[in-house]
Amino acid sequence: MTAPQLVVHRDKELMALAAAARLITRIVDAQSARGTASVVLTGGRNGNALLAALASSPARDAVDWSRLDLWWGDERFLPEGDPERNVTQARDELLDAVPLDPARVHAMPASDGVDGDNAEAAAERYAAELAKAAGPGDHAGVPSFDVLLLGVGPDTHVASLFPELPGVRETSRTVVGVRGAPKPPPVRVSLTLPAIRAAREVWLLAAGEDKAEAVALALSGPGEIQAPASGAYGQQRTLWLLDRAAASKIPPEMYPPSSS
Numbered sequence: 535m536t537a538p539q540l541v542v543h544r545d546k547e548l549m550a551l552a553a554a555a556r557l558i559t560r561i562v563d564a565q566s567a568r569g570t571a572s573v574v575l576t577g578g579r580n581g582n583a584l585l586a587a588l589a590s591s592p593a594r595d596a597v598d599w600s601r602l603d604l605w606w607g608d609e610r611f612l613p614e615g616d617p618e619r620n621v622t623q624a625r626d627e628l629l630d631a632v633p634l635d636p637a638r639v640h641a642m643p644a645s646d647g648v649d650g651d652n653a654e655a656a657a658e659r660y661a662a663e664l665a666k667a668a669g670p671g672d673h674a675g676v677p678s679f680d681v682l683l684l685g686v687g688p689d690t691h692v693a694s695l696f697p698e699l700p701g702v703r704e705t706s707r708t709v710v711g712v713r714g715a716p717k718p719p720p721v722r723v724s725l726t727l728p729a730i731r732a733a734r735e736v737w738l739l740a741a742g743e744d745k746a747e748a749v750a751l752a753l754s755g756p757g758e759i760q761a762p763a764s765g766a767y768g769q770q771r772t773l774w775l776l777d778r779a780a781a782s783k784i785p786p787e788m789y790p791p792s793s794s
């Protein structure tokens with residue numbers, strides 16, 4: 535477990551730009567060291583803002599997009615191409631504009647795919663794909679992702695792990711089907727905390743006043759069942775990327791000494 539490290543930016547626009555710059559550097563470093571890089575994307579407002587900032591950055595050309603594996607932390611279990619699917623939004627914001635290798639874009643299954651509307655079977659299928667990509671040195675049956683991005687919901691959910699629902703209690707499977715999610719749509723597919731914790735770096739994104747309570751709660755350590763975000767950490771680093779509004783309710787002793 536790595537302790538949370540907090541970075542607070544002036545506002546959500548600056549936060550997205552700085553996070554995009556940070557992600558480009560991290561991908562370039564990983565590709566220099568190992569030839570490839572792997573990133574787990576998140577849906578939601580902050581995840582999409584980061585992708586949009588990345589798309590408009592001239593530094594995006596420093597990334598070798600053909601040697602980047604993309605995975606998803608969760609998906610809204612809807613038909614292929616549905617505008618509410620996280621992958622559809624990611625394609626609109628960035629993926630369609632960069633030369634990715636389609637074989638390395640590991641979207642989660644859609645509800646009109648081979649498993650039909652069986653979210654549990656879709657979760658198993660994605661878990662098998664992750665297991666196949668995992669190397670001998672990887673833990674938990676998933677690759678050691680270089681960066682795993684998570685948006686933090688106003689109720690402290692991350693990926694599609696919601697407070698008190700069964701998904702957040704999962705200790706062995708890497709991917710689960712989620713039913714009864716309080717945020718629409720109710721049926722989803724999500725990585726579990728054990729899969730999230732296999733990542734080298736976990737970056738949690740939260741911006742805006744509506745996230746302030748959630749951020750303060752998750753960082754005050756109530757436990758992952760009540761606050762799933764508090765159970766998300768990386769092997770080497772756990773980074774909370776915030777704007778001032780989202781950081782406004784964290785305990786003063788946790789506030790970083792400087793912010794931009």
Ligand SMILES: O=C1O[C@H](COP(=O)(O)O)[C@@H](O)[C@H](O)[C@H]1O
Binds near residue numbers: 578620693
């Ligand atoms: O539904 C979802 O919501 C969360 C948080 O989204 P936000 O708009 O409140 O930032 C997101 O992280 C997740 O991927 C998505 O499926």
